[in-house]
């Protein structure tokens with residue numbers, strides 16, 4: 001079975017590669033209101049590609065107010081077999097200044113075993129992986145498949161929850177494959193199993209009725225900006241540990257992430273120390289982080305010699321899997337209210353939250369997935385954390401609490417430069433990801449028929 005599928009994937013890959021390039025040529029930037037027509041074209045092309053030997057029923061739905069067109073493709077489940085939902089998104093990040101790219105962002109170009117272009121990895125490769133897996137099964141996989149390709153992931157999937165509500169029954173699945181993450185390294189299949197959440201607050205500090213002369217009053221009257229800086233400094237201790245009380249720290253996966261590699265990837269400058277302590281995974285995947293995102297204060301150019309009367313900052317927590325975003329935001333608000341120096345007046349406004357997420361990685365669906373990816377990559381699957389929230393993951397998890405959720409990579413690696421200039425896809429890993437997904441569909445059919453056999457054996461023996 002495995003060899004047949006390997007050959008079948010090899011056979012469909014050239015066509016899928018051409019389809020991926022056609023998708024990259026459409027600048028489907030969801031953040032750009034002027035690109036609405038490109039988004040529609042990209043949805044239509046996606047639908048057309050699934051009609052070509054991948055799925056039996058394909059449609060475009062555009063029935064949620066304010067939403068982008070969503071492509072649904074379906075292969076009905078053979079009797080007694082589970083249904084697998086395959087997710088990807090066809091929208092992309094803006095390309096930014098094309099002059100900063102080595103070649104035109106929306107013109108695919110192969111170099112050094114990588115395919116360059118906006119969306120090549122994130123996440124048009126996800127669409128292509130699903131196409132390859134389904135075409136390798138001749139559009140008749142041994143399990144039921146529902147494909148959903150949305151067009152607003154890069155702006156936070158604002159209407160996906162409403163879409164899932166409306167179409168819950170049509171999308172119901174036993175296993176959900178979200179092909180929109182990265183492998184930890186080339187050749188190492190990786191499942192993202194935890195995601196941090198977020199809790200933001202805006203804090204305003206007031207010390208004076210109005211801005212006054214810094215010569216006349218400075219020395220006794222506190223200015224609001226210094227006061228705010230002292231307040232913000234209480235978020236960490238000397239070593240950079242987060243000092244907000246009541247935040248959770250989760251258990252990190254046993255995945256190596258050397259500090260030197262982290263420094264290089266983050267671009268930390270020479271001599272600058274890393275915050276916190278312990279391994280990098282517990283600091284960026286399963287521990288809390290506090291960051292000052294922005295400050296409203298007088299600009300340096302043209303600044304008056306005056307004591308600032310008020311100043312405000314936006315503060316953001318990244319919170320660990322196992323924490324609760326509402327509770328964490330309240331803890332941050334309390335900390336900011338309680339720590340203002342010099343009796344300054346403080347007003348805290350609670351802002352955005354995103355819940356953290358941890359996948360339950362036990363159970364037969366995960367075992368089947370690990371087998372499939374190990375076979376395709378000839379390497380064991382590693383578990384990764386995600387430092388940032390992915391809104392659509394929480395939406396799927398909330399809509400289908402019983403389903404096993406797999407967050408996979410369609411071939412992207414840390415050099416894929418998703419969201420950045422020169423985004424690219426590692427082509428050999430993309431091919432392995434296509435094979436892995438084709439094998440996964442077969443493994444899940446196998447697992448379910450074994451489970452069924454067992455059940456009927458029990459039924460016969462009366463136990």
Ligand SMILES: [Zn+2]
Nearest residue numbers: 122123153180
């Ligand atoms: Zn993405």
